Amino acid sequence: MENDKSVAGRQEPYAQRKRVESSLARRHGAERRFRAAGMAAVLFGLGMVALLFISILGKGLPAFWQATVVTEVYFDPEVIKVDPRPEPLPGETPAQLREREMAWQTQLTMVNWNRIIENALATHLPEVEDARTRARLRQLVTSGERFALRDMVVADPGLIGQRLKLDLLADANVDVWLKGNIDRSLPDSQQQLSADVRAWADDLHERGIIQMKFSTALFGNPDSRSSLASAGLAGAFVGSVYMMAIVILLAVPVGVASAIYLEEFAPRNRFTDLIEVNINNLAAVPSIIFGLLGAAVFINWFKMPLSAPVVGGLVLSLMTLPTVIIATRSTLQAIPPSIRQAALGIGASKVQMILHHVLPLALPGILTGAIIGVAQAIGETAPLLLIGMSAFVASVPATPLDQSTALPVQIYLWQGNELRNFFEARTSAAIIVLLALMLSLNALAIWLRKRFEKRW
Structure with a gap:
């Protein structure tokens, strides 16, 4: 009987130590799992944020470069038929001068600026001779560029009769076509541009006349509904x-x-x-x-x-x-x-x-x-x-x-x-x-x- 008590007395500290070790192992295991779950949550959150930024950057960065027509523009005086810019006359009031200035600007507004753009593009496409076909050349350039040319002449009338190398924004549909944002295999009835305009855009792009340039219009222009390619922030x-x-x-x-x-x-x-x-x-x-x-x-x-x-x-x-x-x-x-x-x-x-x-x-x-x-x-x-x-x-x-x-x-x-x-x-x-x-x-x-x- 005494021998059994002595054996039980020696086994009790050992069993207690095993219980403590088992409890410590469970607690340490729970701590490791908790830390792993916390780390997984942090990594998951960072991964979602990274995915968001990658998605935004992947879609948005191409918009900072925009299709631009690099061409020489001739401010033809045969097209821009306007009187000389008004100069102050002796005894004239500022209101009278401003009235004559507004009349002169109205003359500039009535100029066929699309013809200036057509002539500039026709120099790169000499095969386009028919007048009706030449009129479709303007579809390559956004409509807001004709107003930009007008404003340039308003600021400096001396441009009339000169040639100037300019960057003209391509139309939004041309930009979409050249960047491949539309399926090229779609039939003509589902395309935003006619077949000849698409062919001209590809040709001018291959020859480097239409280039992808950094879009200053995105940062320098306000919003626009008539000239979508010119819309900015x-x-x-x-x-x-x-x-x-x-x-x-x-x-x-x-x-x-x-x-x-x-x-x-x-x-x-x-x-x-x-x-x-x-x-x-x-x-x-x-x-x-x-x-x-x-x-x-x-x-x-x-x-x-x-x-x-x-x-x-x-x-x-x-x-x-x-x-x-x-x-x-x-x-x-x-x-x-x-x-x-x-x-x-x-x-x-x-x-x-x-x-x-x-x-x-x-x-x-x-x-x-x-x-x-x-x-x-x-x-x-x-x-x-x-x-x-x-x-x-x-x-x-x-x-x-x-x-x-x-x-x-x-x-x-x-x-x-x-x-x-x-x-x-x-x-x-x-x-x-x-x-x-x-x-x-x-x-x-x-x-x-x-x-x-x-x-x-």
Whole structure:
């Protein structure tokens, strides 16, 4: 009996050790599985982001190069039959000179600029002699180029009678054909270009007369409906910049000041509790509600201009305010109370304590909240649609009060264009420009955050 007890006594520590080792093995195994699952989730997320960027870049980068006709243009005086440009006459008022100037420009508008383009293209296709066939040559070049030639002569009438080597944008259908974005095996009835125009485009491309050049029109031109190949992002880009400037100059200072008051000065009572609850609720309100608010208040009540960046900036500022306030308050709460107590202990006032001690330490977190708010605002589309920024605007806004559109809205409009083969790539290019603008603003904010970061 005693022998059995001694054996059992020796086996008990061994069994307990085995249970502990088994428990440790299970816990270590669970930790490894958890870490592996976390790593897999991170890799999956990064993979999806990489797939998104690869897809956008793959579709959008070709749009930065556009079919361009490189040819010599002769400003034939037999075609451009206009009077000399008006010069000031003795005793003439500026209004009279301007009236004669407008009449002269009207003469230039009536010139058959398509004939100038046809003649330039016919020099490369001498076999095209029939007048009706020559008229189809203009299908190789986008319609907006005739207005560009007119504007060149308006700026410098001395071009009449001269020859000038120019880059003329090819038509959007020609660009689609040469890039292979349409099936070449389709019958003529389903092609966007006639057979002879397609043959001319291939011939000129093989001879290097039609080249794929970097598209300055994409960045320098506003949107266009009559000349699709000339459609650009200049108006939408400037409109977005104006709106972001308003958001940065309005939402960030107001949001930071509100957060400082609520966190450092406001008394703790039911009224401030109600404000805090409403701020948290506003952060979860759908953006389209802010669009309805902007349409009702800023446009219908204050009679502000429709489809203007100033209205869009105000709407986005209202939407961004809760994010900035919440992020700033969280940063202020993270500052140790000892910082405040030390500042007050050496005789600083409450305002001095906040401005000289708390805010410098909280600035990195405040800038982080600003980054989040601006990044959210720059990609919003729904509120801008409700204040009329989906209207077609064929000009670049000179001030925030001028009519304009924005990059997200421009992407939305291009995505629904009927010439999908051309605008699908252009839509991805617009997304790349929007992401570049957003990343530039974020990079500036991150640099400022690192620049003013202080440790305690």
